[in-house]
Amino acid sequence: MKIAVHHIKWMNIFLNILIWGFAVLWILPFIGIFMTSVLPYRDVILYGWLRIPFDISLSNYITVLTDPLYDLAQGYKNSLIVASIGTIIPIFLAALTAYGFTYFNFTSKTLLFGLILFMMTVPQQLVVIPLFKLYIDIEKTFGIHLIDSLMGISLLHSAWGIPWLIFFFRNYFSLIPKSITDAAKVDGASELTTFFRIILPIAIPGVIAGSVIQFTWVWNDLFYALIFLISPDKYVITREVLNIKGEYHVDWGLLTAGSIIAMTLPLIVYTLFNKYFVKGIVGWGVKA
């Protein structure tokens, strides 16, 4: 018996070391780019980055943020604008429609929902060519700037986020007991009133989860930014960081500093809203 207990104890210690070792291995790349961003590049080449940093310098950060050649500050601002618009519009529209899908019965409901699911799985590459042409035509005929404009790309991100958000909110709303909406209707509330006054307040955690993930996805996107943003002052952060990487020579000091800056916001969002984030991801996956 004693041997068995000992055996379990040692086994547990071993497993703890194994899993923690694995986790450390997994975040090692993050440590690597952080160290490279604050250490002199020459030292990194000579001595490696896996050591205690004595001579920390923020010069790489200052360069990529202020040097007009890189100007990550502008990219950061642009990303904030695009990700904010690209979250607010689809959250509102998707919640409205998800309510319709949850509480109304109509003949083409399954077909429409199938269309939503189809749009969730389609690759981004399938929509850019016609929109690129359309944006140019709109500019030519109406003088409205959608190509090479933050508004143009924000609208596309909004539309692109709607299908998965409808799916997500519909799952969320269907967990709210029917008795609540029934009670509202007995009191004579219209559907719109029920949505705004009753369902939306109850669904705040779901709205936060959806917003957090949509915001991160828009922030993280590169493909739409490559297609639709042309002049450097319109670049979003993901695009801006790639500019640091030269054609032949890579200055890893600047590039890692830029990388860290580009991922700060998603990391802050993830840390602050960890529970919502994970719930959102699980809701997206497991419910399918």
Next chain:
Amino acid sequence: MSNNMRKNIIFFIPTFSFVALFVIYPIVYTFILSFESENAYTLNNYFKVLSESNPLYMLIVKNIALSPPWGALLHNIVWVLIHAPVTIILSLVISYMIKYYYIKGSSLIKALLFLGMVIPPVIGGLIIRFMFDENIGIIPKIMRLLSLDVILRIPELSKTWMNYPSLALFSLILGSIWLWLGFCITIISAGIETIPQSHIEVAKVFGASSFKILFKVIVPELKTVILTVFVLTILWDLKLFDIVYASTGGGPGGSSTVLALIMYQYFIYASRYGGYGRSAAVAVILTIITLIPASIYIYRSLKRS
């Protein structure tokens, strides 16, 4: 009833007209464009992109060699074949250990492993390049330390992997395991939470080993969750763009291209010289391939609702 319906249409009309303009119309138009060449509607674009033999644009190589380039389509398939099983088995084992053994700080471990899903994939691609760099990356150093480059007779293992056609694709696939594992662990862990503890206890009473519990009790109970994760992983593998674009750009010599990247290259070409047909054709080919896993996802979601 019809009056009600008319009022309630406000729940659908704004959303669907918005989506119709920005998503549905472009999808339909891309399909049409993919058939259009020289003012006629034919399959020409498809023949051209599928038979292209320039490695930078190639989808399928004619004479397959031991080392890439094999063409973007085959690269995507190789990606799925390696990436999907490895990530899923690894996340099953880790989720199981975290749940059924006393691991200190298990939620912190899960949070750390999930980081790859939070950061922009572009940055993920740059970090992968960083890790496989000869001067500052850790992987070539480990290879040299273990003399694996000598033992396996692959000298490139201790160099910058992304400079060599034989290794570029595989360094990206390995890196994508690092980025995507956290997602699989999160979903599978959530699934394991729903398995009644009693099922595990019964198996333990009968003296089943951990290995048997994992594969004979947990895996069958998680069948639907695993299928979902599998489908989502394949979809992610097929749609990859940012990671490749940021790290290798498809090179060297087209040895790490993927479908989405080829579509982009045709697009850039067309935006200068005109003729979007081939770019559209590659986008449609990519979509048709994603529809194989996607249809499972769509079908199961519809059945549930």
